[in-house]
Amino acid sequence: MRRLEMFVAILVAVIIVVGACTKTPTPTVPPTVPPAATPTPESTVPVPQPTTPAPPVTGPTVGELASAGQPLYVASCAHCHGATAQGSSAPALIGPNAKLDRFGNAQALLQYMSRSMPPNAPGSLSAEQYLRVMAWLLLGNGYVQSDTVLDPNALADLLLIVKK
Numbered sequence: 001m002r003r004l005e006m007f008v009a010i011l012v013a014v015i016i017v018v019g020a021c022t023k024t025p026t027p028t029v030p031p032t033v034p035p036a037a038t039p040t041p042e043s044t045v046p047v048p049q050p051t052t053p054a055p056p057v058t059g060p061t062v063g064e065l066a067s068a069g070q071p072l073y074v075a076s077c078a079h080c081h082g083a084t085a086q087g088s089s090a091p092a093l094i095g096p097n098a099k100l101d102r103f104g105n106a107q108a109l110l111q112y113m114s115r116s117m118p119p120n121a122p123g124s125l126s127a128e129q130y131l132r133v134m135a136w137l138l139l140g141n142g143y144v145q146s147d148t149v150l151d152p153n154a155l156a157d158l159l160l161i162v163k164k
């Protein structure tokens with residue numbers, strides 16, 4: 001009888017030990033799973049940030065427009081305003097007697113030219129041609145520099161003031 005009791009006691013002890021051993025590996029499994037997935041989406045975040053573009057104004061320079069505008073002026077405007085726009089039968093457009101500053105900004109000047117000049121044929125030049133003639137007048141009066149990039153959409157911001 002005592003041997004049977006000892007056998008049972010050993011059997012119970014073995015079951016407890018085995019049971020304890022099988023329980024231990026289960027908690028070690030879960031913590032190894034999650035950390036591998038998280039770093040990859042974080043590394044993709046900084047990529048779109050450097051693509052924010054600087055907004056440079058692209059367009060022809062005043063010098064380029066003016067060199068195309070000068071012959072247009074000679075053909076359409078010079079016989080009234082003078083060969084160098086110094087004034088003749090019509091007021092001066094370049095030089096000490098010119099008063100283009102009264103238009104305030106380049107957009108107002110361009111509108112006046114496009115709608116009123118030449119008086120016998122207003123609007124006879126294309127919009128691009130009026131812009132070129134105006135660039136030549138702006139440059140001749142020192143309102144802009146030759147390398148100034150002229151933004152046709154921001155002419156109201158171009159004030160007719162000589163900057164020194």
Ligand code: HEC
Nearest residue numbers: 076077080089090091093098099100113117118119120133
């Ligand atoms: C037939 C003659 C004639 C021609 C050609 C002519 N203009 Fe004029 N322009 C005038 C007269 C006259 C005035 C003055 C109008 C007034 O004071 O109301 C004037 C005024 C101007 C003014 C305003 C000057 C100021 O100080 O107020 C500008 C700018 C101008 N003309 C640009 C041009 C341009 C650019 C052309 C060519 C596309 C041109 N004109 C062609 C006769 C002419």
